[in-house]
Amino acid sequence: MNSRPLPPGALRIQGLGKAYKRYARKWDRAGEWLGLGVRHRLHWVLRDIDLQVDPGEAVGIIGVNGAGKSTLLKLIAGITQPTTGTIERGGRLSALLELGIGFHGELTGRENLWSAGALAGLDGATLSACLSEIAAFADIGDYLDQPVRTYSSGMQVRLAFALATAVRPDLLIVDEALAVGDLFFQQRCFERIRAFRAAGTTLLFVSHAMSTVYALCDRAILIEGGRIIQDGEPRRVIDVYNASIANRLGSGDLRIVTAGPGAGSYDRGDVRIEQVQVLHQGQPVQTLVSDSLLTVRIEVRFLRDLQDPHVGFQVRDRRGEAIYMTHTHGLGLRIGPVRAGERIEVCFSFIARLIPGDYSFTVGVADGGLPGGHLERSLTRFQEAAQFSLTRNLQAAHWDGICNLEPSCQIQRL
Structure with missing residues (x-):
């Protein structure tokens, strides 16, 4: 281990692993206590984790339930101890993990602030x-002097977040707990997190809401089966994660691109997207x-017979977040049965009423239209299939935001 102390906000993890003992029978644990030999096997929830986070980075940690995300945060926060490996942290850490962790249900909110604050290292x-x-930010009124067991989950999150962020930490860890808060409070939390980031706080953030990862993080890691399988720019990591989800939901035979500009693209060998313009x-x-009127032209070759194929597209912003998506089935159109070797051209046209900036198209093909605009089976997806940039329309009224709603306005003196 490097003996030099890390700068505030830095994190270094080497060879980290966490395993729990599993016993086949309820008496095996007692047998071990009595010296009758090893009666357990190790169940590894994290294995071979190496991670370096620099001060000021914001890292989103994503993965399916059970992948090991929350366990990793608990290890970093010191709530549980690793089976193997080392964790080094620089500066003061503050963590908002499982709902209610660190709070005693019989104590009032105010009493819990004192006890949990002391555990967090606040004098x-x-x-x-x-x-x-803290009381003003939590905004739970008279409930502050009521037992925490009478709180709703949202009230517990309000109090926990207000305490965890009362003093700006060097390293802030936030698990999925914010998902239970109301929208207004979530926005206030994100504003505080952004202010902390601007002041140099390092952020580790676990979420299933990819839009939040796009908004808050400049780096993402994907954990699968207790190991880090992707680490990089959020849009690339999220694309690979989404492809993995599509593979799980389908027949499990997708070929997924895991690196390079097209990371997150996939196919099954049924169809090939030959050109996107x-x-x-x-x-x-x-x-x-x-x-301006814009057209995306998609040329597709079918490699197998299909009964009900459909073609679709996404428009994505600079961060990679989809701002619009549709497909032929969603538009009420049908291509009809196709034979292997057949080629088609599909053109989607629309007025690009978007804020000036850089955009990209993701295109895909699926089979089987279902009620409600859903599709039965995804066959291929081509990430970053084409790019375009928009400049400001100097002839139009000035506006800001994401898309131009072209509002009408009437003014009348009363």
């Missing part, structure tokens, strides 16, 4: 100075003016 003087601000007035373009 009495600091807590006294922050108490009114962005067109304006029939000509390929890379840059055009907002509010």
